[in-house]
Amino acid sequence: MQITDTILMVRPASFRANEETATTNFFQSTNTKTDPRSIQQAALKEFDYMVELLRRHEINVLVIDDTPTPVKPSAIFPNNWFSTSPEGIVSIFPIYAANRRPEKRDDILKMLAEKFVVKDLQDWSEFEVEGKFLEGTGSMVIDHENKVIYTCYSPRTDISVLEKFANANKFRAIIFFAVDNNGNPVYHTNVMMTLGENFAILCEEAIEEEWELIAVRQLLESSGHEVIRITKDQMHSFAGNMLQVKNSKGEKFLLMSQTAYDSLDEEQKEELAARSLLLPIPIPVIEKTEGGSVRCMIAEIFLEKK
Numbered sequence: 001m002q003i004t005d006t007i008l009m010v011r012p013a014s015f016r017a018n019e020e021t022a023t024t025n026f027f028q029s030t031n032t033k034t035d036p037r038s039i040q041q042a043a044l045k046e047f048d049y050m051v052e053l054l055r056r057h058e059i060n061v062l063v064i065d066d067t068p069t070p071v072k073p074s075a076i077f078p079n080n081w082f083s084t085s086p087e088g089i090v091s092i093f094p095i096y097a098a099n100r101r102p103e104k105r106d107d108i109l110k111m112l113a114e115k116f117v118v119k120d121l122q123d124w125s126e127f128e129v130e131g132k133f134l135e136g137t138g139s140m141v142i143d144h145e146n147k148v149i150y151t152c153y154s155p156r157t158d159i160s161v162l163e164k165f166a167n168a169n170k171f172r173a174i175i176f177f178a179v180d181n182n183g184n185p186v187y188h189t190n191v192m193m194t195l196g197e198n199f200a201i202l203c204e205e206a207i208e209e210e211w212e213l214i215a216v217r218q219l220l221e222s223s224g225h226e227v228i229r230i231t232k233d234q235m236h237s238f239a240g241n242m243l244q245v246k247n248s249k250g251e252k253f254l255l256m257s258q259t260a261y262d263s264l265d266e267e268q269k270e271e272l273a274a275r276s277l278l279l280p281i282p283i284p285v286i287e288k289t290e291g292g293s294v295r296c297m298i299a300e301i302f303l304e305k306k
Contacts, residue, residue, distance in 0.1 A: 004302050024155045051063055058247040085169070087119065088118060122168065153178075176216055190295055194240055203239075254275070258283070
């Protein structure tokens with residue numbers, strides 16, 4: 001239930017630095033001098049290589065082409081606007097940046113319903129008009145097996161919406177403060193925490209309240225997850241932004257960026273390699289331009305195939 005063999009990715013049509021997301025994403029570059037066409041072409045090259053690498057390892061990838069209009073600079077990150085569950089539920093989420101909301105596409109939802117068994121559709125978008133947001137599996141690191149959601153406070157994560165989502169889907173929500181190197185709130189939980197089948201990657205330094213850290217660690221360990229620590233510097237290299245998946249043969253892979261992989265020490269690499277084949281992917285332009293990494297680019301499909 002925790003890892004899937006099918007993922008969805010959106011091939012960008014207008015990738016660039018999104019000024020509306022930069023206000024809360026301190027991982028995002030503020031250098032906008034590069035020609036937008038050059039950034040788009042470089043991002044496409046990185047995206048296509050990532051898809052080819054995943055398919056070479058027999059991981060099922062559904063690729064959706066972004067539509068040129070309206071312009072959607074962050075469309076490459078579909079996990080923020082929708083998620084799926086092993087129970088057959090597709091959830092649509094309220095998004096912080098107004099220029100990201102057109103990423104929610106009915107044709108993608110229709111395709112999912114055609115290819116997979118969708119038992120319920122939950123649309124939480126109504127909270128956008130109230131200025132309340134919950135950005136999917138960016139805001140939430142979800143333990144499907146133990147029905148737990150891990151979430152850090154952020155302008156992109158409204159606790160009242162989180163609690164409504166958790167209650168509707170019978171999850172327990174664990175909420176904590178996490179900060180980056182400069183004391184800013186970590187914008188998405190999935191940049192400081194990764195949850196695999198029997199392990200968790202966690203930036204403990206980011207959780208400054210000791211009692212919150214103890215609570216998170218205890219719950220992870222009691223649910224069978226060995227905690228592998230990363231530092232704040234490694235978090236800023238996207239070492240918390242990984243995703244465990246499996247291929248059509250059931251072989252397990254841990255997807256990460258080359259930047260994240262290079263930040264790990266040998267002991268961390270050995271610990272992770274004991275659980276999955278490590279698959280580093282070079283996406284430096286995507287990371288620097290938009291402040292998101294490999295895990296952010298992937299929407300997991302837990303739905304049963306028709």
